[in-house]
Amino acid sequence: MKTIGVFGLGDMGSGLAKNLLAAGFKVMGIDLKPDRMAAFEAMGGIPAASPAEVGAASDAVFVMVMTGAEARQVILGEDGVVAHMKRGGAVILSATIKPFEAREIGAAMEGSGIHLIDTPVSGGFPGAQSGTLTMMAAAPDAVLDTFAPVMEAVSANIHRVGTRPGDGQTVKACLQSLIGAQFSATFEAAALAAKAGVPGQVILDVFSTSSAGCGVVNNALEKIIDRQFEGTGSHINTMHKDLTISMGLGEELGVPLHTAAAAMQIFHAGRTKYPNGDNWVCTRVIEEIIGAELHRDGAQ
Template sequence: MKSVGIIGIGDMGSGIAKNLIANGFTVTGLDLDPDRMKAFTAMGGTAATSPADVARASQAVFVMVMTGDQAKSVLFGGEGLVEHLPQGAAVILSATIKPREAREIGKAMAGSGIHLIDTPVSGGFPGAQGGTLTMMAAAPDVVLDRFAPVLQAVSANIHRVGTQPGEGQTVKACLQSLIGAQFSATFEAAALAAKAGVPGQVLLDVFSTSSAGCGVVNNALEKIIDRQFEGTGSHINTMHKDLTISMSLGEELGVPLHTAASAMQVFHAGRTRYPNGDNWVCTRVIEEIVGAELHRDPKS
């Protein structure tokens, strides 16, 4: 199994493609952005003009789009993946969508002879580019065993979280509710330190060596104190969308998500004020309210 496809070659998909190619796979890809397609072919990928073209050249296809509707649009219809993939091939749903949307996709694919691996990922831009993503994979063991080499090419941790469509997305929704809360707390702590006159480097040194330190907090604080609010590979739209999924699942199940709801509002404010920014730009909204900025060096 050496022919793999990918649809969606943005910040995350480009890293997946890069690592598949580095591991010896022939990769056929599709994205609506011409610049992304140029970068993809420059790294050794083969450009396609439709999902059907990707399907005909592949034994497994990663779907790394933004929404459930986008996933359905590339999977179904006359030019969709499901219609043109060979029997026994797999759709690897690595996009983060609503669990019910993944279940709907699974139901629509039933009887097609095409496997569905529901496996959203975590690790962000660095994980995608470094091939160290965490996968929350839901599919029968026999399917995951068969396609393990493809998954292992892009992931350092593959967790088998279930066997049915939607189970991977459910775990991801729980994870994003936590990550959203970690982000928003970091943004507020950064603004508090700025107003109090604490240097950014001091805050990073303390946070990163304390029990609160973790990849999410440390990376966010690094970006804040270096004032890197755009182009870091973590666009605010993605986390904002993920939090809406978490909140939707909480509403569906009747689970109160007080902290995730607060994080949702922080990200909503950041996205409204700075629509082109990355996650950490939410800090700027709070800084503007308090009239202080956190820099690595207070003199900068």
């Protein structure tokens, strides 16, 4: 039985751990929050005291942290994975970070004997918990073939999007620019319906069966009309960070991102007003401006 490490046991990492355990892997994990560590141990995981302990014990490790700086520390720090993992192992970088940060990590790992699979994911909390994530995987084919069973344990769709570190993060930045725009358009449409007095259920029924209906729109509308703005597993900080990465890539490449920029400002407003909220809380900011709320059974 292979041992797989998981760095970060929050909404996403806990799902990775759960599905790896279900697939028969031994899983060692670490998180800064004691409650997450306790929950991980209760599901059958092995809590670790340090990144070095995880690296030394694991054949592959998932890195599901928030920022590039955190990923770099976990992977390359003195107490990190590369310094302690046996040769032939793999770092599966499933966190969403800036493409250049992934490239820098990959360059620093050259000659270590440890493989880097740059594979951010999409699917959010539901996808992580159900093992149906989409992975945007970048590494040589031989490496992806070797570690396919580990990745398949947490994912329903594994797309091979490149061979170099940063390729996966670049595709994810493109994807998030689109998802951010879909979210923001949904928030505005919901507020428009609220002001016009249209019941939320009507909007959901129509949108979900129209050409505009999709998982992003339908899920956001469900949360809005049921007024579920916190604790749904989609904290606004994550999407705000991802849009920042998309905008940064656009700046780097000289690509105008007008719609993503508007989405960025909507998420910035939501995060400023409701820092503990989830993505859909942005709708509340617009609703407060217009003096109407969208509920399932009607506007209020």
